[in-house]
Amino acid sequence: MSSTSPTKRTSAPTRTSPATAGKTPRSELSTIEEGQGHDQIVRLDPDLIVRDDFNARTSDTGPNDDLKASVAELGVQDAISVRPRPDGTYGAFKGWRRAQAQQTVNATARAEGRPVRKIPAIVRADLVGNDAMTHLLSLIENHHREPMHDRDRLKAIETLALLDVNEEERKQMARALKIKRAELRAAREAARLDDSQLRRATVQGFDLMQMAELAEVSDVPGAVKALEEAHTKDAAEDGGGHGHWDHAMARLRQTKADTEARQSALSELEKAGVPLLPDYFPWGTKDTSRPLTDLRTPLGAPLTEDKHRYCSGHTARLDEESKPVWHCSDPAKYGHKLRPGAKAAKQSMSEPEKEERARTIAGNKAWKAARTVREESVKRLCTAKALPEAVRQFALRTVMSPPWMYAKWCEKGETESVARFLGVPDPNADDEVRYSRETGPFDELVTRHGKAKGWHQVFAQVAAAFEYSMREPKTWQGLDRHQAAYLLCLKEAGHRLSDVEELALAKYLPQADAEPQTDAESPDLGLAA
Known part of the structure; x- marks a missing residue:
């Protein structure tokens, strides 16, 4: 730090040329904050700022959502450059987008009865009448401005996430960056991507949560391509959502887990000196x-x-x-x-037998991966404010005419899945409580929330029974009609079915309703290579 004293701040008005004396709206100039001469920074009413006729930027001149979000939270931090105009306004030749962002934010604030902000500006009275220099300075400003490298931005967000700040400050940082708080935490994982993966993820429009998930499976061959395709499919659907992405991630996680398990098993066999027989x-x-x-x-x-x-x-x-x-x-x-x-x-095995075996193994793995996504959809339904009518009707029919798997599951007295779907602690997690309880495990929950969440609780139990009945990987090869009805119920409620789920349902659907199974026809059933 320099040992010299800081520049003394002064309240002298901005210098103007004789041609514009008396025309500068002095009431809008606040205390000069720093500098001397034409470098004086003042606070201006953004409504008095217009685009200078010699601003070199003629395309993309409006503020984007990210800029508006930042200005809404923090205001304009870096001074813009303006020159006085004869009508009492100021022409912005540097920072016009920032000025517009503040104008938009102020308009919203006024409508909502909140205070408005002024904008820091360098008033270049010396440039009045000097259009050539104004245009040159504007051109230099825009020409030399380099966008921040994707990795620099990611590292900066990661640093923000690690700073010791209170929760309200963390919320403000997230709003200013126009990201979710969870994305602040995800930045650390996303930073693990290499430059090529990061560049592709940025071009595709992945958010930080998606980048973090990509980083989780980045060592799986074909992961980037699989997630790019899933992201594109989700974006193309009318209802939006991230069903394709969720299924792609589930398959990639399954592939990663399988690879790691195999490597671990091979390592143990090698350590023990046990030869591995060939599969074929x-x-x-x-x-x-x-x-x-x-x-x-x-x-x-x-x-x-x-x-x-x-x-x-x-x-x-x-x-x-x-x-x-x-x-x-x-x-x-x-x-x-x-x-x-x-x-x-x-x-x-013959070649056809090998192909059929490979298809069965791939289908089993795909079914196992699909279950993780399906159960997340069930949890979202069970914790939502309202339960869709189709789901409520399905739960009612199941309870009134219980199929074999529901009746069999009820005999088990299992509570872990129901609690997980409802987002509550498992009442039987403690064995001592399990065997000493005189009332039902969920009696207290029903008493507290039964009126508002009764059908949610019933559906959680029904879903737990169906999920248990479909726990075996081979279920996809012989889905019964009750299980098919359960999958169709989830589909109607917004769950995106995977390829293997669609394939399992095909025999229960009219040919016109069945979706093409291009991925499912291949042995890998959409799994990453």
Whole structure:
């Protein structure tokens, strides 16, 4: 910091040329804040400011929403440059967009009975009549102004999110930046994107929350493209929303989790020195391996992993969940017996069988990913102010004529899913409370909110029962009519069905109502590569 004293502020009026003396509206000039000569900064009424005829900027001259949001919260912080006009107004040759933003904000403030702001300005009386220099200065201002780099903006927002400020200040920062408070927190994750990903996300119009989610799955091949396509589809729909995005994120998260689980399993097998069997053998090559569940010891005892681990044929395959299935590579060679009733060893799969198997695995994974999005939609419905009539009617029909899965689920007495959908604590989270309770687990909740939220509570229970009945990944291959009605109910209430959900519903819909299943026809069912 400099050791010199700061410039003394003065209240002297702005200097004007003889040609304009007496025409400057002195009542609108407030205390001069800093500088000398033509660098004096004053506070002007924005309504007295117009665009200077020699302002070099002729396109995009209006303020955008971001600028107006910032000015609404903080006012204009950087002084504009103006020169006096004969009619008592001021021509802005630098900062005309900022002036218009303040004019718009002031108009709203007046209409709502709130105070209005003046605008800091440098009054260049020396430029009156000097149109050439005015135009040159305006051109330099616009020509040399570089937009902030996307990463700089992201880092700046991240820094704001980490500052120790109170909640009201944090809200003001978010409003000034025209972003949600959650986006302030998301900036830290979004900053993990590399420059290429950040540039593409910015061009696509991703908000900070979406950038943070992209960063979460950025190491999944094809993630950027998948989310770009989902974002475009959401933007093209009349109702808006983010259903396509949610499903794309669920698939990418599933792919990421599967990859990490497989890598972890392979690492454990390598550490233990257990060879991994190939999933497929070439056509005509015999696979002599058998899972240990098909084998017995010479004395007829079950052959467990602990007993078999020292066999030279001790190997493994990974199942769909990347869990090891223990095998012996050649039971006959290493003296193991088949258990009575063990099925004959299946020979190598044909190409059509491999394709069908791949499609089944992809469908199972897609169904598992779709459930996470579906349950979020259920939670939004259960916590909304009002429940759609179609949802209420579905809940009523289910309770009055309970299908088998609803009746079976009620016998379980499970409360965790219902509580999660309603956004309340699980009343049975504590086992001591569970077994000592003399009243129903949700009696207190019904008493407190039953009048206003009764149908929400009923639907939460109905949805929990249906979700439990569809928990198995293979459900998509054999959806029954009650489960189909549940999915259609959610669709009518605004839930965006995934490709695999649409595929599961296809047999219950008239051909004209069925949506094209272009993604679902392929083995990956829309999953990222």
